Amino acid sequence: MIKFFLMVNKQGQTRLSKYYEHVDINKRTLLETEVIKSCLSRSNEQCSFIEYKDFKLIYRQYAALFIVVGVNDTENEMAIYEFIHNFVEVLDEYFSRVSELDVSFSTTVLHSTRHRVKPEAEPIDELPKTCSAGEPQEACCLTDDSFRGSVSTPIC
């Protein structure tokens, strides 16, 4: 089962975070810092799975952006690993060459994309339009922090 979904850049700024189980806001920050630290310290030769506390982190790096998914031990690592790529491909298609800037400027799109991609590689033909295309970078981090305990559509 997926516990959380994070997009963090190399500087450790969270671009997107989504928790599927309740985690306190201050614990989230701590968790995100630790998670990105353990991802950054790894080299290409190392595998993409990290055992972290009582769950597993599965991560992929796209340029300066890390996508990290935390799962419990019943999840299929390979499927999640490839799911991350699928997600990025969908974003890529939507934004035509997605970059970190797109990610930070269009939170809403991301959230709805994430909902829709999760179940299966689904075409996203009716994506809702972005609400505020001009949302600045900080907004993104805040967006997710402010989802106080509320969680989006579950996936698995």
Next chain:
Amino acid sequence: MPAVSKGDGMRGLAVFISDIRNCKSKEAEIKRINKELANIRSKFKGDKALDGYSKKKYVCKLLFIFLLGHDIDFGHMEAVNLLSSNKYTEKQIGYLFISVLVNSNSELIRLINNAIKNDLASRNPTFMCLALHCIANVGSREMGEAFAADIPRILVAGDSMDSVKQSAALCLLRLYKASPDLVPMGEWTARVVHLLNDQHMGVVTAAVSLITCLCKKNPDDFKTCISLAVSRLSRIVSSASTDLQDYTYYFVPAPWLSVKLLRLLQCYPPPEDAAVKGRLVECLETVLNKAQEPPKSKKVQHSNAKNAILFETISLIIHYDSEPNLLVRACNQLGQFLQHRETNLRYLALESMCTLASSEFSHEAVKTHIDTVINALKTERDVSVRQRAADLLYAMCDRSNAKQIVSEMLRYLETADYAIREEIVLKVAILAEKYAVDYSWYVDTILNLIRIAGDYVSEEVWYRVLQIVTNRDDVQGYAAKTVFEALQAPACHENMVKVGGYILGEFGNLIAGDPRSSPPVQFSLLHSKFHLCSVATRALLLSTYIKFINLFPETKATIQGVLRAGSQLRNADVELQQRAVEYLTLSSVASTDVLATVLEEMPPFPERESSILAKLKRKKGPGAGSALDDGRRDASSNDINGGVEPTPSTVSTPSPSADLLGLRAAPPPAAPPAPASAGNLLVDVFDGPAAQPSLGATPEEAFLSELEPPAPESPMALLADPAPAADPGPEDIGPPIPEADELLNKFVCKNNGVLFENQLLQIGVKSEFRQNLGRMYLFYGNKTSVQFQNFSPTVVHPGDLQTQLAVQTKRVAAQVDGGAQVQQVLNIECLRDFLTPPLLSVRFRYGGAPQSLTLKLPVTINKFFQPTEMAAQDFFQRWKQLSLPQQEAQKIFKANHPMDAEVTKAKLLGFGSALLDNVDPNPENFVGAGIIQTKALQVGCLLRLEPNAQAQMYRLTLRTSKEPVSRHLCELLAQQF
């Protein structure tokens, strides 16, 4: 696909955001925000009705301000208004605002729920999806209560659009996870299962997720999903790479759905129906075959997706553990991955193989890969992969390859990462012990372990080696020789000194014949390490020295000199000082005979489950259990390799270190055994055998306790005054054992039976109650062949129970012979209603060791129930009379036992109430009445139990004239079903 429309026409919003972005300081930003807030407020308050567009724009701004970290205390109403808009963008913003800023303002929630209800009923799929997403996002209990009934209907309705069904399934899943009781499946079950047949793959995927979660709770209700899942899986697996169009990912048909289906099947045992099973096996074979085919695409995504399915297939095969052919094929497939150039695959292959190794069918096949795995351990660059390799080596180890694996792991230990060293040490220690053919190899291995990674050798490991050496006399001489040699290294680890000190103290005489290891040489070798060691080790060495005086009288003068030295006699550490003083006196006062008795060789330790194993299990969590529980493969080796004897679980062990050592065969004494903290470790080492019945087994402890003034009830008093533990005051009884409540529960509805049993003692109960009086017979059976001494069971009234319940006890004989039984009679009078049962504290000495045990006496308030028959009319009249809220206690709970009407009836009668027939209109329900008799007052009591067989739930309602009684009875009775 729509293009990103910049700003969506909301220019005002874009301007506002860029203003904020351009603010030079925090103050400027706040100022700008306040200005905007004032503007929005005036717009919202203004007389002119706002159109949807402006509302949307302002709500967006508010949302943005909120996201910047400012509180928003208005605008909710406008957002709710947006929900009822017909324009998608406006509705969406409304829902976004609600999802982010929802609060439990009741007024608002009602409006929101109304809007959601309208959207759900709108038949517009986009709107329905928005509403469903909002419910899932908020996921609160209120939302659940409002919509839990609607969503299953939408989910299974024939005319729902695919995307709506999909959202409905996920939404239901979310609600179910948040509050399972709100989602009554029952009637929908079959139709939800049939969603697996849906045309639309997205719907199937969402449904699989939902079913996987639901079936964990009620596996039987969803059993039909097996055959549907198998046929769906088989259709996907056998489809051509392009059949599924959108759901084909790099030429792999529906990889994630396949994985989910395979996971769903893992919730169940192999299908019983032969046809279904055949089809499934065919699927699994196809997946394995496909792995061998040349890839359809060179892209890594193709092989990743394919491998995801493959790994899930393998875990299903392992889960079934019944198809030897498939298991071996899976193993070979993983074997190929072990040498794959992708690190991820090597990691996953090692991980899966680890579980494969515990299956008897594939264990041999896994073993063939030993060289590859050892190579991985040596050359792998990623520590997590190396760790998996070490795990796998541990799992595949058996007697045939133990020596090779242990030596490889030892070699790896020298370079291993610090993070995993302790685990490797534990594993080596366990393997060495478990598969030791000759114990000299075992001793060598453990000493090597201490030499290589002394810091990571935990106490359990070296305790264990001492236990084994003490218990096996064929290895003692060898052990003494080896530790002696090991200690000669110029720098040796403190753990080595501990092991060396203990072994030489016990068995040094076995090598004293050799002039190279004569007693003075042994002593000076040990003493050369003395000053470098910690207090605990020095304390241990002092004990070794006094043992040397006994073993080798010629060293007496030297050792007395050492003990007499100021650094010992006036040591700042109280434990060391005390030992020095006591040992010095002992050596000069006691005659040789006394000395020889006191310092006799340690008796063998009782065989128990290895404490190291327990530690490893704790370290790895429950997940490691499967790899460790390979007792079945190894059943033959139990006799030599120390024990899988079950541990006595009935007694709590207060001292954690004693537990780690795993020596105690009997309950610990009531008084804490270790007087000084630094001495803990030693006391624990010496503590163990004291529980044995042989007297004189514990020279150290007995001796110490005699001289120790601060321990009034000294635990192992050999020479101590035999009187003290005779009649303990009620104050100093221990807390009830953890199972006390459970044991008590068994007696709520019955009066006779076995109250408690452990390896030593059995306590039986027979009781009868009339009105407010009762008589109870307790039978204490000694299960051992040794007499119990100072046997004294006492009844204690905690709190103010004394004023509520009077219990008279008769004394029983202080001695209970082995195999004999004594009886104790208790006269009980209930003075007034009470909540907590009295405690029964049993103390005795078994083989010199004091035992104590505290139980709850099975006397509960319902024992004083007088059944009362009454007619339906009377019942209802009284029921109505007791209608104050505090007079009623109600509990809704899940059935823990099968719901059998006859059993329930018997339990209710046993509980004490009369059962009234033809009172409740529903014949399924039980109604009872009775009066609780106490000396001071009588409490009338009415009860009603409503079973719901479908939901496996009960509702229990009790009404009595006294509030605490209602609640207490309700709690007591609820635990019985």
